[in-house]
Amino acid sequence: MTADDLVSVDSCDPGPPSDEACELARTVGFSFTVADALQRAGWAAGAKLDRWLEPKLAHLTPxxxxxxxxxxxxxxxxxxxxxxxxxxxxxxxxxxxxxxxxxxxxxxxxxxxxxxxxxxxxxxxxxxxxxxxxxxxxxxxxxxxxxxxxxxxxxxxxxxxxxxxxxxxxxxxxxxxxxxxxxxxxxxxxxxxxxxxxxxxxxxxxxxxxxxxxxxxxxxxxxxxxxxxxxxxxxxxxxxxxxxxxxxxxxxxxxxxxxxxxxxxxxxxxxxxxxxxxxxxxxxxxxxxxxxxxxxxxxxxxxxxxxxxxxxxxxxxxxxxQLDQITQDRRDVQQTMMAEALSEIAAKGFAQDPAIVLASANFHPGVVGIVAGRVTAQLGKPTVVVALDGDTGRGSARAPAGFRLYDSLVACREKLSGFGGHQAAAGVELSAAQIEGFRDAWRQACADQLATLPPSAEPWCPDVRLDERDDVMQVLADLERLEPCGKGNRAPKLLFRDVEVVKSRRLKTHLKLDLRLGGARLSAFGPDLADLEPAVAGQRIALVGRLKRDWWRGGTTAEVLMETALRS
Structure with missing residues (x-):
C-alpha cells in the first residue's frame, strides 16, 4: 500500500465550524473544535447545556x-x-x-x-x-x-x-x-x-x-x-x-x-x-x-x-x-475462535452474504457473543455465532448500529428452538439440524430489512475538524468535559488535517506514529492498522480518530486513537 491508495481527505472533511458554533465557543468558553461538535449534536448555550455538562445527583429523576x-x-x-x-x-x-x-x-x-x-x-x-x-x-x-x-x-x-x-x-x-x-x-x-x-x-x-x-x-x-x-x-x-x-x-x-x-x-x-x-x-x-x-x-x-x-x-x-488469569484464558479462546470464524467466512464466501451464521463444536459458549460482535464490527454485517454441543446449539447474535436484530429473529422464529434479547444483542437456541434452515431464513430476513435502511456513512467518518486556532491540550480538556462517553453519547471523532509523520513503527498488528501538527508534537496509536505503515511513513497525511490523554507519558500530552489515515 502507498499514500496514493489512501482515501482523499476531501471526501469526508466536515468543514470548519459554523457561525453558531463559533458563537457557542465564545459563550461557553470552549475550544472551537468542541463547540463545533456540540453544535452539530444539537446543543446551544443555556441552562440545559450547563446542566448536561455538570450533572448533579440532585437532578436525578424522583x-x-x-x-x-x-x-x-x-x-x-x-x-x-x-x-x-x-x-x-x-x-x-x-x-x-x-x-x-x-x-x-x-x-x-x-x-x-x-x-x-x-x-x-x-x-x-x-x-x-x-x-x-x-x-x-x-x-x-x-x-x-x-x-x-x-x-x-x-x-x-x-x-x-x-x-x-x-x-x-x-x-x-x-x-x-x-x-x-x-x-x-x-x-x-x-x-x-x-x-x-x-x-x-x-x-x-x-x-x-x-x-x-x-x-x-x-x-x-x-x-x-x-x-x-x-x-x-x-x-x-x-x-x-x-x-x-x-x-x-x-x-x-x-x-x-x-x-x-x-x-x-x-x-x-x-x-x-x-x-x-x-x-x-x-x-x-x-x-x-x-x-x-x-x-x-x-x-x-x-x-x-x-x-x-x-x-x-x-x-x-x-x-x-484469578480474575485476570481467567480473562487471559478467555482472550486466548477468543483469538482461536476468531481465526476459525474468519477462515470459514473466507472459505465459504460468507462475506458476500447480507448476514452471517457460523456454527462449530469448537466454539466456546461463553465467548460466542464477543466473537459475533467482532465479526460484526469487522464486516459490518449482522452475525450469529453458535457453539454446538452434540445436537444442541447455543449462540449469540450481534448487528450493526441501526439494525433491528430482535425483529430479524422474530421473522425466522420457526427455524429456532428459542431466542431472546433486544435489538442490539440476542441469544439463540437451535439444534444442529436447524442450522442450514435458519441460515437461509435469517439471510433473507436481514436482506429484507437492510433494503429498507438508508445507506450509512463509513464508520470512520469524522464528526468535526480540529480547528487550526485551537490548542490541542485545550481541545482535550474540553473533550473530557463531555464524559462519560459511550452509547448515547459517542466521543467525537476528529479530523486532523496536514499532519506530518515524523516516525512510524509496527507493534505486531498495530501502528504507532510520532506526529507534528503545526507547532505541536503528539503521538498516534492505530489498533490493527499496521498495514497502513508503508502508506504513511514519512508522509504528510490526515488522520481520523479520537483525542485522548497519553497516561504512559504522565498525562501531560495528547494521543490520537486512530481509526484511519487519509490522503492530504
Missing part, C-alpha cells in the same frame, strides 16, 4: 413513578425486621453481578440475613433457571430478590411461590405479556410504569431499591457508597449514557477513583496496568468489565462477586489475580 417500588421496599423491609432469610439471585454478567452486590450489601447494612447467588451459564444457563430455583430453596429463604433476570421466568417464580418464597424481581429486559407471580416487579419498561427514564440498567434499579429501603428503614444509610458499582454495571451493559445514566455514571466514576471497595480498586489498577490514573467509561468497558464478566463466560461467576464484596485487601488482590 423514583416515585417506579411501579411496585413501595411494595418491593416494604416486603424487603418486613423481611429484615422479622429476621427472615433472604436470597438474592443475579445474572452472571457484570450488570447482574453489580446489582446483586448492591442489593446484598444494602440488606446487610440494614441488619438483614442474606445469601447472594448467581446464575451459571453451564448449570442452568441465563436467568432464574430450575437449578437456580433449587439453590434458592436450599437456602431456606422466604424472600427472593432477582437482579437482572426474572422477567421471563414465570414458571420458576410460580414454583418458588408455591414453596413459600415471595419474589421481588429487578430487571430491565423486555416485559412479558403475562403478569409475573411476584410481590413486586421493578422494570421501567412495564407499560404501567410511570418512571420516565427507560434506560436504567438493573444496577441502577438496584440503587433505587436501596434508596427506597433507606427511606423505609434507616435514613442514615448512605446509598452513594454503591455509585461505583452502578457506574461499572451501567457501562458494562452498554446502557445509554444519557439522562439519569449520565448522572449516575459521572458520579460513580468519580467515586471509583477513590473507592474503598478494595476488590474494585484492585481491578481498576490492574486494568490500568499498575498506573494510578482516573478511570473513564472506556476504561470500565475495556478493562474492568471484561474481568468481571470473564468467570461467567468461562466457569463460575461467583469469583467476580466475591471480589466485589471482599473487604480484606490481601484476599481481594488474590481474587483479582
Amino acid at each position: 423514583p416515585d413513578g417506579m411501579a411496585d417500588l413501595d411494595q418491593a421496599a416494604q416486603r424487603v423491609a418486613d423481611a429484615i425486621r422479622s429476621h427472615e432469610s433472604i436470597a438474592v439471585f443475579g445474572d452472571y454478567d457484570c450488570d447482574g453481578i453489580t446489582s446483586t452486590a448492591i442489593v446484598t450489601e444494602a440488606i446487610e447494612a440494614l441488619g438483614g440475613t442474606v445469601t447472594p447467588l448467581l446464575a451459571n451459564r453451564f448449570a442452568g444457563g441465563y436467568g432464574f433457571s430450575n437449578p437456580g430455583l433449587e439453590r434458592v430453596l436450599q437456602t431456606k429463604a422466604s424472600l427472593l430478590v432477582t437482579c437482572d433476570c426474572g422477567s421471563a421466568d414465570h414458571e420458576r417464580l410460580a414454583a418458588a411461590r408455591k414453596a413459600g418464597v415471595d419474589s421481588v424481581v429487578i430487571d430491565h429486559h423486555l416485559v412479558p405479556e403475562q403478569s409475573l407471580p411476584a410481590v413486586a416487579f421493578l422494570n421501567p419498561h412495564r407499560p404501567d410504569c410511570g418512571f420516565p427514564f427507560k434506560g436504567l440498567a438493573s444496577c441502577g434499579l438496584a440503587l433505587i431499591l436501596a434508596t427506597a429501603l433507606r427511606k423505609t428503614l434507616d435514613k442514615r444509610l448512605d446509598v452513594r457508597r454503591w455509585l461505583d458499582l452502578v457506574a461499572v454495571g451501567t457501562v458494562a451493559d452498554v446502557a445509554p449514557l444519557e439522562g439519569d445514566n449520565r448522572t449516575l455514571v459521572r458520579a460513580g466514576l468519580a467515586r471509583l477513583a477513590a473507592t474503598e471497595r478494595v476488590g474494585l480498586s484492585a481491578l481498576a489498577i490492574k486494568g490500568a496496568r499498575g498506573r494510578k490514573v482516573p478511570t473513564t467509561a472506556e476504561d470500565v468497558a475495556f478493562q474492568i468489565a471484561p474481568r468481571i464478566n470473564a468467570p461467567g463466560r468461562m466457569a463460575d461467576p461467583k469469583l467476580a462477586l466475591d471480589a466485589l464484596l471482599e473487604r480484606d485487601p490481601g484476599r481481594a488482590q488474590a481474587l483479582v489475580e
Whole structure:
C-alpha cells in the first residue's frame, strides 16, 4: 500500500465550524473544535447545556413513578425486621453481578440475613433457571430478590411461590405479556410504569431499591457508597449514557477513583496496568468489565462477586489475580475462535452474504457473543455465532448500529428452538439440524430489512475538524468535559488535517506514529492498522480518530486513537 491508495481527505472533511458554533465557543468558553461538535449534536448555550455538562445527583429523576417500588421496599423491609432469610439471585454478567452486590450489601447494612447467588451459564444457563430455583430453596429463604433476570421466568417464580418464597424481581429486559407471580416487579419498561427514564440498567434499579429501603428503614444509610458499582454495571451493559445514566455514571466514576471497595480498586489498577490514573467509561468497558464478566463466560461467576464484596485487601488482590488469569484464558479462546470464524467466512464466501451464521463444536459458549460482535464490527454485517454441543446449539447474535436484530429473529422464529434479547444483542437456541434452515431464513430476513435502511456513512467518518486556532491540550480538556462517553453519547471523532509523520513503527498488528501538527508534537496509536505503515511513513497525511490523554507519558500530552489515515 502507498499514500496514493489512501482515501482523499476531501471526501469526508466536515468543514470548519459554523457561525453558531463559533458563537457557542465564545459563550461557553470552549475550544472551537468542541463547540463545533456540540453544535452539530444539537446543543446551544443555556441552562440545559450547563446542566448536561455538570450533572448533579440532585437532578436525578424522583423514583416515585417506579411501579411496585413501595411494595418491593416494604416486603424487603418486613423481611429484615422479622429476621427472615433472604436470597438474592443475579445474572452472571457484570450488570447482574453489580446489582446483586448492591442489593446484598444494602440488606446487610440494614441488619438483614442474606445469601447472594448467581446464575451459571453451564448449570442452568441465563436467568432464574430450575437449578437456580433449587439453590434458592436450599437456602431456606422466604424472600427472593432477582437482579437482572426474572422477567421471563414465570414458571420458576410460580414454583418458588408455591414453596413459600415471595419474589421481588429487578430487571430491565423486555416485559412479558403475562403478569409475573411476584410481590413486586421493578422494570421501567412495564407499560404501567410511570418512571420516565427507560434506560436504567438493573444496577441502577438496584440503587433505587436501596434508596427506597433507606427511606423505609434507616435514613442514615448512605446509598452513594454503591455509585461505583452502578457506574461499572451501567457501562458494562452498554446502557445509554444519557439522562439519569449520565448522572449516575459521572458520579460513580468519580467515586471509583477513590473507592474503598478494595476488590474494585484492585481491578481498576490492574486494568490500568499498575498506573494510578482516573478511570473513564472506556476504561470500565475495556478493562474492568471484561474481568468481571470473564468467570461467567468461562466457569463460575461467583469469583467476580466475591471480589466485589471482599473487604480484606490481601484476599481481594488474590481474587483479582484469578480474575485476570481467567480473562487471559478467555482472550486466548477468543483469538482461536476468531481465526476459525474468519477462515470459514473466507472459505465459504460468507462475506458476500447480507448476514452471517457460523456454527462449530469448537466454539466456546461463553465467548460466542464477543466473537459475533467482532465479526460484526469487522464486516459490518449482522452475525450469529453458535457453539454446538452434540445436537444442541447455543449462540449469540450481534448487528450493526441501526439494525433491528430482535425483529430479524422474530421473522425466522420457526427455524429456532428459542431466542431472546433486544435489538442490539440476542441469544439463540437451535439444534444442529436447524442450522442450514435458519441460515437461509435469517439471510433473507436481514436482506429484507437492510433494503429498507438508508445507506450509512463509513464508520470512520469524522464528526468535526480540529480547528487550526485551537490548542490541542485545550481541545482535550474540553473533550473530557463531555464524559462519560459511550452509547448515547459517542466521543467525537476528529479530523486532523496536514499532519506530518515524523516516525512510524509496527507493534505486531498495530501502528504507532510520532506526529507534528503545526507547532505541536503528539503521538498516534492505530489498533490493527499496521498495514497502513508503508502508506504513511514519512508522509504528510490526515488522520481520523479520537483525542485522548497519553497516561504512559504522565498525562501531560495528547494521543490520537486512530481509526484511519487519509490522503492530504
